[in-house]
Structures are given as C-alpha cells and as structure tokens.
Amino acid sequence: MKVIDLFCGAGGFSEGFERAGFEIVKAYDIWAPAILTHNQNHGNGKEIAFRGDIYEISMLENEEFEKYIPDTEVIIGSPPCIAFSNSNRSGKADKTQGVKLIQAFLRIVARKMNKPNSKLRYWVMENVENSLAFVEDNYTAEDLNWPELGDFVLSVPQKNIFNMKYFGVPTNRKRSICGFYPELKELNGDKEIITLGEVQKALGKPAPLNYMNSSKVIIDPIYGIEILNRDLTDHHYVKEVPYFEWIKAKRQKQDKGYMGKMSFPENKDKPARTIMATLSGAARESMIFELEVENLREKYRFPTIREAATLMSFPIDFRFYGESDAVKYKMVGNAVAPKFSYEIARAIRKALNGKFSNDKFSVKKAFKEDISFTNLNGIVFELKKEKPKKFESKYSYHVPYLIEKAYRVGLENQFIDGEVKWKTKIHYSQGRNAKVYEDIFVNLCLYESDEILQIINFIKEYIREIRSFENLQNQYCKTFEDRDGLGPDELLNNIRDFIESNKGLSRLAFIKEIGKEISMKIITSYYLLENILRGLENANKNTGIK
CATH class of the missing domain: 3.40.50.150 (Vaccinia Virus protein VP39)
Structure with missing residues (x-):
C-alpha cells in the first residue's frame, strides 16, 4: 500500500x-x-x-x-x-x-x-x-x-x-x-500516559565525558528498541541556559501577569509540554531542565535533541542530519x-481489511555511513553571552510576583523627542476585561504613621540612588553582569520586597478612580513607583513628595 x-x-x-x-x-x-x-x-x-x-x-x-x-x-x-x-x-x-x-x-x-x-x-x-x-x-x-x-x-x-x-x-x-x-x-487515559520523567529515566543522564566507555543498554520507552548508550546520538552533551535567559523565562512562566503559571523547571511527573520549533531559553514556551551541579547555585539546561525527539515519539535510533542543535531542534518541533x-x-x-500486515513497529534503522552526520555527543557549547540593549529599547513589566485579584502595578518607558520617560499604571485582567488606571490619588490617611515614614524614606532613597530617567534606562540597557546601579528590574524587585516585608498591607482600601476596594499592596506599589518617578522627573528641583 x-x-x-x-x-x-x-x-x-x-x-x-x-x-x-x-x-x-x-x-x-x-x-x-x-x-x-x-x-x-x-x-x-x-x-x-x-x-x-x-x-x-x-x-x-x-x-x-x-x-x-x-x-x-x-x-x-x-x-x-x-x-x-x-x-x-x-x-x-x-x-x-x-x-x-x-x-x-x-x-x-x-x-x-x-x-x-x-x-x-x-x-x-x-x-x-x-x-x-x-x-x-x-x-x-x-x-x-x-x-x-x-x-x-x-x-x-x-x-x-x-x-x-x-x-x-x-x-x-x-x-x-x-x-x-x-x-x-x-x-x-491520563493514568497510563508516558511522562517526561519516564523518558529521561529511559535515556539516562547526558554524559559528555564518559559515554563512550558505557556498555549500558538503552531501551526505547515507546518502541522497545535496544541500543548501546554510546550509540545513542545527540544526547551526550550539555547546553546550559545562561542566567539572563532563564531568569526571563522563569518570570514569563510563573509571573506573566495575565496568564496562568507554568512549571519551572519542567514538571517530570507529567507529559512534556508542546515541543516548539525554536530552541529558546528566554520565552514562556522555552523547555528548560534543571542542571545538576555540585554547588548550590541554580543552573539549568536545554533538552538534548534526543530527549526532545523521544518526547515527540521518534525512535531512539532516528538520526537528524543537521549541522547544529538549532537545526535539529527545528526538525523535531515541526x-x-x-x-x-x-x-x-x-x-x-x-x-482496508488488513490486506497486508508487514508491521515494522520495533524495527531498527540502518544508515548509509558514507553520508556525513553531525553527532552532538561530546560537543562543548559555550555559554551564550548577553548583549547590551540599544538605548531606545522598550520596557514594560509589573512588580514581580505581586498580583492581587487580577490587579498588578506596571512600569513602562516611552520615548518623546529622543528622551526617555517612565510611567506607572495599575493594570486589571486581560482581553476584553482589561482595564488600565493612571494618575490615581492615594491619600496618606490610608496609612499608619510608621508606615508613612517607611514609605517616605523608601521613596527618597531610590530617588537619590537612581538620579534620573536616563540613568534608569542606561542600567536597563546594560547586561546583568555590567549593571552597577538600579535598573527597572531591580527597582521593581525592591518594591516587591518592601511590600512583602510590611504584613499590614494585606488590608483593602477604596480607590475612587477604580471605583472599588483593592489591596493595599497594589495601592502602595503604585504610590511608591509614582512618587519615585515624579522625583526623578524633577531631579534638578527641590521636589517634595505629594
């Protein structure tokens, strides 16, 4: 047939x-x-x-x-x-x-x-x-x-x-x-599905240094095909995800703001998520595995081509004829x-009434060895280096891991006549229900006297440290390694830490511009950001706090 x-x-x-x-x-x-x-x-x-x-x-x-x-x-x-x-x-x-x-x-x-x-x-x-x-x-x-x-x-x-x-x-x-x-x-059904963990256990850990000496037999978890560990192509290498990528991926997966949380790293007790065609380490769709290391520092790796291929149900002896891991990954994902x-x-x-039945479910493949094949085993991948951003790079994110009843406080930049400006807004929900609030009046009467003092000191400290809109943008454009001051990510992280350290902010308060009671965590995050930005905008003047 x-x-x-x-x-x-x-x-x-x-x-x-x-x-x-x-x-x-x-x-x-x-x-x-x-x-x-x-x-x-x-x-x-x-x-x-x-x-x-x-x-x-x-x-x-x-x-x-x-x-x-x-x-x-x-x-x-x-x-x-x-x-x-x-x-x-x-x-x-x-x-x-x-x-x-x-x-x-x-x-x-x-x-x-x-x-x-x-x-x-x-x-x-x-x-x-x-x-x-x-x-x-x-x-x-x-x-x-x-x-x-x-x-x-x-x-x-x-x-x-x-x-x-x-x-x-x-x-x-x-x-x-x-x-x-x-x-x-x-x-x-759901109880009989093959999980990511089962696939990884069947393939074994990538062993870039000693796989050639291994006589271990690898059994395909789907087809039952058996091959020696040293013959398992495109598996015995490690490609690490650099910090600047995985930290972004983690934020996209677990703190998107208007989308549900995803596992980081991948959940081994479930089937893998959809394999994409692009080998990315910085996106919500990125597939990222934990990298076991001797020290306590967090490290993560990309899936090997063999892991991705087996998760897609290719037999373990299938060969992908590409010159790079990105090319091979694209073949798998597509x-x-x-x-x-x-x-x-x-x-x-x-x-067709079973007119022929030469089923080859467990058959092993034979290849023309005169055709050049790039095996990724043993290849040492250099850790990708972060590149500085252009000054005109856009930024838009919210106070991380702080979403209360679909409300979140965002920080974004905009460029007017070549100059960078920064604004803060309160965002609600997504899609048709999405709403954005700005220029909100926050009455200090909502706070206790000790809270007011802490808030004012926080605002003054970060106005002094950041100094100007331009400095905030310059720090954002530097790589993580080169930053020597506060960028927008660091500012938002510090605001989150301030909010979480003040347990009394779990209460609610009515905001006129929104028309309902919302969490004081959201209100305070907005107030801190708004007044820091006002202070930066008027950095050359004697600026008070509204």
Missing part, C-alpha cells in the same frame, strides 16, 4: 506509516536538512524525498503533475503551521500564506480523487488546532482555483482535534487532523508525532 507525504519535513508522518507497513513512494519539502534526514531514515536506501514547492506542484499541468504525484492509496501531509500558531504574534499573524498552503494540499487531493479510476482511498492533513477555523467543509473547483475539477466537490468529512498524549506520545500536544480517515480511538502517525496508519490498514 503506497503513500505520498507532502510537506514531509524530517519525516515524522512517514515514520509512522512506514512502521505500519506502508510504502512511502514520494515525499516533498523545501528544506534541505529535512529532505536529507527523511531520505536517510526512510525508503530502505532509495531516495524518496525531494525538494518541491507544494503550491507549484499543485498547479502543474496534468502530465507533469502525474510525474510528481503518482497514484497512491493514501496522501498525508502537514502544511507549515507558523501562520496559525498562538506563539506567532499571539495568534494574530497574517493567515494568508497558511491558507494558501492548505488549499495547495487540498488541490492535490482533489485532483487525484477526481481522476478516472482513482486509487486514492484515504487522505490526512495535520496542523495546529487553530488551523481548523480556516478549513471549510467542502471545496468546489472555484475554491481550489482548478476549473478542470468541473462539478467535483472535495468534502472534508472529518475535522478533529487530538491530544498526542492519549496515543502513546509523551507530550501534551494538541493537533488538528482533517481529511478522510477511519475513526481514531485513544489508546490510553514534525508530526510518529507514534500518532502510526496509529492513523494502523486504523487505515484495519479499514
């Missing part, structure tokens, strides 16, 4: 079908490292993956089209999902190119189905869940810009969202599956989870 894989990438979709006994006859992508990877892992030594623009192929005249897209029983594909991803401009990116590529895939399917005596029985398109909003139930010749289809209408009978963790994949990854395919049944693909293929095989 034959299959064509469109937008094949490194071959996650093909991997599942090939292990279920299908023959991949053609696969297309435009990225050279992915094509090489696909060919080295599939096809039993035959070159089956080629460089090809799917949109251009979908628009070829019939004779040429048939050369690129031969008759097969199954067509699979995963059009690039970046346009639809929530991580791309918070889901507000232009969808035009994404829709164009989905329609190119569907045009190919429609042309093969409309062909006399068509062999095509099933077709499956994978993408991120947001893409479903851009897939119609039916497509006419006009919709697909191919008049030769005549009155033929391509129906999309199934449009579903599945979570990979219920199909034996150790990751919490939701994907839309559209097309014509048999019913897919989940293999397991892929269709092979174990899920295998379950789709198995359902199709069953629907």
Whole structure:
C-alpha cells in the first residue's frame, strides 16, 4: 500500500506509516536538512524525498503533475503551521500564506480523487488546532482555483482535534487532523500516559565525558528498541541556559501577569509540554531542565535533541542530519508525532481489511555511513553571552510576583523627542476585561504613621540612588553582569520586597478612580513607583513628595 507525504519535513508522518507497513513512494519539502534526514531514515536506501514547492506542484499541468504525484492509496501531509500558531504574534499573524498552503494540499487531493479510476482511498492533513477555523467543509473547483475539477466537490468529512498524549506520545500536544480517515480511538487515559520523567529515566543522564566507555543498554520507552548508550546520538552533551535567559523565562512562566503559571523547571511527573520549533531559553514556551551541579547555585539546561525527539515519539535510533542543535531542534518541533502517525496508519490498514500486515513497529534503522552526520555527543557549547540593549529599547513589566485579584502595578518607558520617560499604571485582567488606571490619588490617611515614614524614606532613597530617567534606562540597557546601579528590574524587585516585608498591607482600601476596594499592596506599589518617578522627573528641583 503506497503513500505520498507532502510537506514531509524530517519525516515524522512517514515514520509512522512506514512502521505500519506502508510504502512511502514520494515525499516533498523545501528544506534541505529535512529532505536529507527523511531520505536517510526512510525508503530502505532509495531516495524518496525531494525538494518541491507544494503550491507549484499543485498547479502543474496534468502530465507533469502525474510525474510528481503518482497514484497512491493514501496522501498525508502537514502544511507549515507558523501562520496559525498562538506563539506567532499571539495568534494574530497574517493567515494568508497558511491558507494558501492548505488549499495547495487540498488541490492535490482533489485532483487525484477526481481522476478516472482513482486509487486514492484515504487522505490526512495535520496542523495546529487553530488551523481548523480556516478549513471549510467542502471545496468546489472555484475554491481550489482548478476549473478542470468541473462539478467535483472535495468534502472534508472529518475535522478533529487530538491530544498526542492519549496515543502513546509523551507530550501534551494538541493537533488538528482533517481529511478522510477511519475513526481514531485513544489508546490510553491520563493514568497510563508516558511522562517526561519516564523518558529521561529511559535515556539516562547526558554524559559528555564518559559515554563512550558505557556498555549500558538503552531501551526505547515507546518502541522497545535496544541500543548501546554510546550509540545513542545527540544526547551526550550539555547546553546550559545562561542566567539572563532563564531568569526571563522563569518570570514569563510563573509571573506573566495575565496568564496562568507554568512549571519551572519542567514538571517530570507529567507529559512534556508542546515541543516548539525554536530552541529558546528566554520565552514562556522555552523547555528548560534543571542542571545538576555540585554547588548550590541554580543552573539549568536545554533538552538534548534526543530527549526532545523521544518526547515527540521518534525512535531512539532516528538520526537528524543537521549541522547544529538549532537545526535539529527545528526538525523535531515541526514534525508530526510518529507514534500518532502510526496509529492513523494502523486504523487505515484495519479499514482496508488488513490486506497486508508487514508491521515494522520495533524495527531498527540502518544508515548509509558514507553520508556525513553531525553527532552532538561530546560537543562543548559555550555559554551564550548577553548583549547590551540599544538605548531606545522598550520596557514594560509589573512588580514581580505581586498580583492581587487580577490587579498588578506596571512600569513602562516611552520615548518623546529622543528622551526617555517612565510611567506607572495599575493594570486589571486581560482581553476584553482589561482595564488600565493612571494618575490615581492615594491619600496618606490610608496609612499608619510608621508606615508613612517607611514609605517616605523608601521613596527618597531610590530617588537619590537612581538620579534620573536616563540613568534608569542606561542600567536597563546594560547586561546583568555590567549593571552597577538600579535598573527597572531591580527597582521593581525592591518594591516587591518592601511590600512583602510590611504584613499590614494585606488590608483593602477604596480607590475612587477604580471605583472599588483593592489591596493595599497594589495601592502602595503604585504610590511608591509614582512618587519615585515624579522625583526623578524633577531631579534638578527641590521636589517634595505629594
């Protein structure tokens, strides 16, 4: 039974079908490292993956089209999902190119189905869940810009969202599956899922210095494949996440302000979060593991390529032919989870009355050793150095880890005629419920006399130390190592420490501009910031505190 894989990438979709006994006859992508990877892992030594623009192929005249897209029983594909991803401009990116590529895939399917005596029985398109909003139930010749289809209408009978963790994949990854395919049944419930910790235990700790002397046998937690530890590629190295990145990632994960908390480092008792295509250490989506060191200093590392690949359900002997960890990570993050693909293929095989059953679920791979392969094992990655920011760099954050009933106090900069200004605001909630309050009057009568004295002394101290808006910006633009004064992060941290040290601020007080009672922690944070900024703005004058 034959299959064509469109937008094949490194071959996650093909991997599942090939292990279920299908023959991949053609696969297309435009990225050279992915094509090489696909060919080295599939096809039993035959070159089956080629460089090809799917949109251009979908628009070829019939004779040429048939050369690129031969008759097969199954067509699979995963059009690039970046346009639809929530991580791309918070889901507000232009969808035009994404829709164009989905329609190119569907045009190919429609042309093969409309062909006399068509062999095509099933077709499956994978993408991120947001893409479903851009897939119609039916497509006419006009919709697909191919008049030769005549009155033929391509129906999309199934449009579903599945979570990979219920199909034996150790990751919490939701994907839309559209097309014509048999019913897919989940293999397991929440109690039987494979966790991050189980994967890490199976692979063992990265051992850059002594893995070559290890005769330990590694058993694939999904496929049961056995290989020697020293033969486990792209695993025995450590790439540390620098402090300036992980501290930002931690803040994004646990103190976003208007989004829920995420584990930092990753929770080993659950399936991994969605593997992204970008190897980042400073974002909310970053995947960060604890780095075990002898001293007590906090250190963290990126996942190895092998860890990421196994979490995506690639077999442990799958090789990624890229020159860097970033290239390999992109291949993994962009892929269709092979174990899920295998379950789709198995359902199709069953629907075809099991006419063939050469299942290769646990088969080991053989590679052409004359093809150059970059193994990351033993590579020493230099710790990334932070670069200074440009003076015009924007800043916007709130008093860290201080959110009371969805209220938070933010500090931000703005540039007017080349000069930097700083403002503080009270933010409430997010989305349609979001509100912003500024120029709020805070009556000192809300405080006890000893509290007033502490507040005034705090404000005076930080006006003296920071001195000016420009100094505050200059410190922000320096690296963590080069800062020799207070930047906005340090100021907000000190305000948080002041608030938390004054237990009496847990009470509520009514604020006219907001129209309700809110926490004195929020009120006081705003008052401190507002008056420090007023003092800095009038640094060359004899400024009192309002």
